[in-house]
Structure formats: structure tokens, C-alpha cells
Amino acid sequence: MATATQTQAPKRDTFEIQAWRFMRWSGVLLIPLVFGHLAYIHIVNSVAVIAGADWVLQHRWAYLNVRIYDAFLLWFAALHGFNGLRYVINDYIHQGGLRRGLTIASGLVLVIVLTLGTVAIVASPGLTSFWGGWTRF
Amino acid sequence: MTTLIGTIRESLRYKGREGQIAWMGHRLAGLGTLLFFVIHVVDTSWVFFAPELYSEAIALYKSPLFLLGEVGLMAAVIFHAINGLRIAVMDWRPQLWKYQRQISVATFAIIAILFVPAFIIMAGHIIEILSSGAGGVAGL
């Protein structure tokens, strides 16, 4: 049940227009990021090769390019996915208080996910080389 | 109040064609991928925060249920990515809307063509993992 409102044509792009545009170009950027990740971990290799945390530090995050790649994947997938979730919430929840509550709750989850992921990528020990991590196990 | 469940139920009843299947599939695949993504970032962060827990999470990923989920995730991501590309391209080039039915069918075809080899390779991985006894967690 949408409420009709009258608005002036905004002079600058509104947040919603920028979000709409972001969903499109971040989606296009996510194609190489997500497919690259899936192809390397799940097609060329498999979850069977992941032995534990030491394995990740030695074979993945030892390389700077892998950490940068993972950081891009983390940030773009998180912002794109949670903005998508916001669209879904706005489509189905029309009660002001509940909508605001769910939006704030999902925003908190977004912040937690970005914090955990970024700290792990940046602060993990064992960075030894600039370039590598293309092994087929 | 309209709900997600209502959308799914009414969509099945409405028997919409390509465009509606694409819209509902895009939404469900996006939400499913997001749910997995959140769990996956948290467990991967355990490499830093809780290395022993990380080993347990990885053992869980090697269980039959999660291996099956991994194939479903691959399908969801391929669908959402290729259909998302269709959405972006059609929004940038509105003249293409004349061919929207053909483009939707072509999109479904590309999704299927990408998924088939992925499925075959992943099925091979699953057979290997399960027959090697590496699939750890009992009962899953």
C-alpha cells in the first residue's frame, strides 16, 4: 500500500537514483569478481583443498593480490547485497516503524560483516609476497 | 500486508511468463546468495579471530548437505549474475525492450549453458570428496 506523495524534481541526483545506478555498475563489476572467486575455489579447486586457517594464511593471504581481490569482493558484494535487501524490505514492509527497525537491523549486520571481513583480511599475519596464489591443488 | 511468501504463492498462481520468472528468480537468488555471503564472511573471518573454529566450519562445508548447497549456490549466482547483466543492459539501452522476450529466453539459455559444465565438474569434486572419506560431519 504505497502512499502517494508529491515531490519537486530534485536538482541533484537523489540517494535513490545513485543507489539504482550503483546496483547496475557494481553488479557488472561483481561478475568478474564473483565468477573469478567461484572458478578458482570451486571449479579449478574444490573445498576439499582448504585444510584450515594455516592453509588460508599460507596459500591465499600470503599474497597481497589475493588480499586486495578479497577486499574488493567483500565490499562490493556486501554493499550491493544489503542495498538489494533494503529494496526487498521496502517492497514488503509498509509499516513505518517495522520498516525502519528492519532497515537499521540490516544496516548493523552490514557494518558487522564489513568489520569482521576487513579486519581479517588486513590484520591476518603471514603476508609474504606481492603476487601469487594461482596454484591448482 | 504483502509478504515474500505471498509473492511466491501469487507468482505461481499468476503464471507469468519470462519476465516474471526472471524477476522472482532474481530476487530469490539474490537473497539466497546474500544469506550465504553473510555466513561465509563470518566463518572466513575466523581464520583471524578463531582458527580452531575455522577448521570446524570447513569440515562442515565438506559434508554432503553443504556440498549440495554449494551446487545450489553456484546455480543461484549464475542466474542472478547473468539475469542482472540483462537488467543493466536493458536499462541502458531501452530500444532493446522490443526484443525483451527473445532476450529473456537467450538469458535463460546462457545461464543453462554456464551451469551445465559447472555442475559436471562440481559433481566430480563431490564424488571425490565423499569417496575419499574426507566428508567429515556425521549426520549431515
Ligand code: HEM
Ligand atoms: C555477480 C554479479 C551480479 C550482478 C550482475 C547483479 C545485478 C543485480 C541487479 C541489476 C539488481 C537489480 C537492482 C535493482 O532492482 O535496482 C540486483 C539486485 C540484487 N542483488 Fe545482485 N548482482 C550480482 C551479484 C550479487 C551478489 C553477490 C549478491 C549477494 C551478496 C546480490 C544480491 C542482490 C540482492 C539481494 C538484490 C535485490 C533483489 C531484488 O530487489 O529483487 N547480487 N543485482
